[in-house]
Amino acid sequence: MAGRFNNKVVVITGGGSGLGRAAALQLAAEGAHLSLVDIKMEGLEATKQQITDSGAAGEILLLTADVSDEAAVQRYVSETMERFGRVDGFFNNAGIEGKQALTEDYDSSIFDKVIAINLKGVFYGLKHVLPVMKQQKSGYIVNTSSVGGIRAVMNQIAYGASKHAVAGMTKDAAIEYAEHGISVNAIAPGAILTDMVIGSFKQINPNDWESAAKEFVKENPAKRLGKPEEIGHLVAYLLSGDSPFLNGTIIPIDGAQSAKY
Ligand SMILES: NC(=O)c1ccc[n+]([C@@H]2O[C@H](COP(=O)([O-])OP(=O)(O)OC[C@H]3O[C@@H](n4cnc5c(N)ncnc54)[C@H](O)[C@@H]3O)[C@@H](O)[C@H]2O)c1
Numbered sequence: 001m002a003g004r005f006n007n008k009v010v011v012i013t014g015g016g017s018g019l020g021r022a023a024a025l026q027l028a029a030e031g032a033h034l035s036l037v038d039i040k041m042e043g044l045e046a047t048k049q050q051i052t053d054s055g056a057a058g059e060i061l062l063l064t065a066d067v068s069d070e071a072a073v074q075r076y077v078s079e080t081m082e083r084f085g086r087v088d089g090f091f092n093n094a095g096i097e098g099k100q101a102l103t104e105d106y107d108s109s110i111f112d113k114v115i116a117i118n119l120k121g122v123f124y125g126l127k128h129v130l131p132v133m134k135q136q137k138s139g140y141i142v143n144t145s146s147v148g149g150i151r152a153v154m155n156q157i158a159y160g161a162s163k164h165a166v167a168g169m170t171k172d173a174a175i176e177y178a179e180h181g182i183s184v185n186a187i188a189p190g191a192i193l194t195d196m197v198i199g200s201f202k203q204i205n206p207n208d209w210e211s212a213a214k215e216f217v218k219e220n221p222a223k224r225l226g227k228p229e230e231i232g233h234l235v236a237y238l239l240s241g242d243s244p245f246l247n248g249t250i251i252p253i254d255g256a257q258s259a260k261y
Contacts, residue, residue: 003031004240005058009084011035011076013067013125014094016043018194019144021050022228023091023235028056030236035061035080035087038094059084067094067121068113070128077128087132089239092125093144095162097196100155100203111158118162119169126173130182138181140239143170145186145250147258163188167250174248183247185238190254191216192226222255 010027014020015036021043024034028051038044044062051060061083065072080087098114099107122143133139148156149163170186177184191197191213201209201216217224234253238246252258 003029004236004242005030005032005089007031007033008088009033009035009080009086010089010091010239011037011080011087011129012091012093013037013065013076013121014144015047016040017047018196019189019192019228019231019235020091020093021047022232023093024232025050025054025056026229026232026236027089027239028058028060029054030240031056031058032089033058033060033084035063035076035084037063037065037067037076039064039066066117067125068116070120070124073121073124073128077132081132086136087129088136088139090125090129090133090139090141091144091235091239092122092129092141094121095144095196097200098156098158100200102155103157106157114158114162118159119165122166123169126169126184130173130177133182134177134180136181138241139183140241140244141173141182141184142235142238143184143186145170145188147188147190147252147254149186150188150250150252151258170250171248178247181244183238183244185246185248186250187231187234187238188250188252188254188258189231190220190226190252190257192228192231194228197225219260220255220257221260222257224255226253226255 016038146163201212205212
């Protein structure tokens with residue numbers, strides 16, 4: 001099957017669930033070879049099974065790594081290089097929400113954990129993938145920020161800090177590497193129905209997360225949650241190289257939520 005990603009290699013962190021899995025399915029359908037990274041093997045294996053069931057023919061490498069550990073990040077990059085010899089696209093996506101609380105009640109150890117994964121994990125990914133792409137003189141990176149990276153979100157001081165930082169790092173890396181044929185953009189999703197968002201609604205209403213979700217979407221102009229596959233399509237477009245001059249941008253994908261406030 002001809003596809004935009006035939007013979008291209010894409011690394012995805014957080015590939016064992018949610019947005020990472022949706023992007024993996026989309027890219028595999030378009031011919032990509034994938035290096036899927038996650039802290040847990042179980043989710044990675046489920047993603048691989050779904051890709052195999054879909055009939056996609058690209059190779060799939062599964063790697064466990066904690067993105068907040070720089071040595072583990074170096075390892076997932078070097079193991080990808082050993083297997084495939086290049087990295088054309090990188091979806092630098094793994095992240096966690098943390099616990100919701102007012103700033104004065106926010107547990108400092110959870111703050112540190114959110115920053116370690118969402119901010120430092122994205123930094124380490126950039127630090128170790130960019131030299132590979134620089135050597136190739138081409139590459140496309142998508143970092144996962146959030147609506148919480150461009151707007152305020154209640155009770156999520158660490159998440160907001162980390163996702164604003166992802167937006168900042170995206171712009172910095174973009175201006176440093178544009179002359180090397182590399183584009184670095186970020187997506188800023190609103191609430192997309194994944195395990196992380198279900199967990200978030202459970203924090204709001206532990207007994208009935210679906211009511212919390214219904215309440216939440218009333219405020220969204222589209223009156224619904226986003227679907228992971230909608231993110232998969234945007235990520236595939238950004239990694240495809242169809243618009244290489246699109247660089248250093250933070251793209252909301254949120255049913256117009258961020259335009260409203
Ligand atoms: N779902 C949404 O509404 C939404 C909105 C905005 C931003 N995001 C962001 O999208 C990204 C993906 O979230 P999701 O909704 O798919 O969540 P998810 O929980 O479904 O998937 C996240 C994946 O990341 C993995 N992961 C967590 N910590 C890790 C670590 N230290 N090292 C390696 N892997 C790790 C998890 O095991 C999981 O498979 C996150 O950065 C999240 O902040 C999600």
